[in-house]
Amino acid sequence: MDVILFLVFAIIAVLCAINVVVQTHPISSAISLVGVMGSLAVLYLLLGAEFLAAAQVIVYAGAIMVLFVFVIMLLNAGSESKKGRSLMAQLLGVPLLVAFLALMAYFVERLFPSTTMVHFGGFTGGGVKEIGRALFTTYLLPFEVTSVLILIAILGAIVLARKEMD
Amino acid sequence: MLTQVPISWFLTLSAVLFALGVAGFLFRRSIITVFMSIELMLNAVNLSFITFSYHRQSIDGHLFAFFVMVVAAAEAAVGLAIILTIFKNRATLSIDDVDSMKN
Numbered sequence: 001m002d003v004i005l006f007l008v009f010a011i012i013a014v015l016c017a018i019n020v021v022v023q024t025h026p027i028s029s030a031i032s033l034v035g036v037m038g039s040l041a042v043l044y045l046l047l048g049a050e051f052l053a054a055a056q057v058i059v060y061a062g063a064i065m066v067l068f069v070f071v072i073m074l075l076n077a078g079s080e081s082k083k084g085r086s087l088m089a090q091l092l093g094v095p096l097l098v099a100f101l102a103l104m105a106y107f108v109e110r111l112f113p114s115t116t117m118v119h120f121g122g123f124t125g126g127g128v129k130e131i132g133r134a135l136f137t138t139y140l141l142p143f144e145v146t147s148v149l150i151l152i153a154i155l156g157a158i159v160l161a162r163k164e165m166d
Numbered sequence: 167m168l169t170q171v172p173i174s175w176f177l178t179l180s181a182v183l184f185a186l187g188v189a190g191f192l193f194r195r196s197i198i199t200v201f202m203s204i205e206l207m208l209n210a211v212n213l214s215f216i217t218f219s220y221h222r223q224s225i226d227g228h229l230f231a232f233f234v235m236v237v238a239a240a241e242a243a244v245g246l247a248i249i250l251t252i253f254k255n256r257a258t259l260s261i262d263d264v265d266s267m268k269n
Contacts, residue, residue: 026198030202072198146233
């Protein structure tokens with residue numbers, strides 16, 4: 001059951017990710033990226049990360065992607081032009097990517113032989129309670145720094161996107 | 167027939183998604199799509215963090231993934247504002263046309 005769940009959503013994630021890269025129109029890429037994030041949220045649930053699965057859907061698929069789609073609509077972004085692509089990249093890109101992935105899979109298989117098996121309910125420490133406790137005790141300083149970072153990001157976005165008054 | 171998923175499958179999936187993100191980052195010519203490829207890479211890394219968190223049966227990886235998410239949100243806000251400014255000043259979304267730092 002867990003294997004079927006993993007395979008279904010892993011395949012959806014990979015297909016959507018390929019679609020992100022292949023599509024020429026940005027809005028198609030954005031919708032595919034939402035598919036990747038949704039299927040990753042299911043895999044997080046499988047790994048016992050309940051809070052992060054919810055946060056993934058709310059923050060990534062909800063907030064960030066809406067921002068992307070909003071900007072795409074605002075700028076009226078069309079399909080990108082195909083010009084200026086080197087022959088070398090077209091010929092070597094995909095084989096090199098496959099070679100890199102094969103190497104990566106080989107090392108992962110060697111470093112992590114199937115000693116740890118993932119099954120649903122194998123890790124129960126990913127709920128809101130545990131995350132909240134860790135966030136406000138061990139990780140209190142990073143949490144506070146993060147709030148400052150978000151404040152700076154908001155100010156930066158406003159300064160960059162405002163209209164020049166005067 | 168397997169009933170449980172080996173942990174290496176999750177890590178391989180993460181590597182596949184990261185590689186696709188790198189490919190999109192390098193091959194695409196639209197600023198917005200390049201930016202979306204970065205988000206794809208961040209998601210792949212988050213999957214790795216959470217998988218290792220399961221492997222070690224500890225919550226630390228979840229917190230890292232949480233902070234990555236927060237930073238990604240801040241980065242998206244600033245990055246999209248920069249894209250808006252570039253479009254306002256140059257009326258283009260192609261990264262080939264934004265080359266004033268060249269030469």
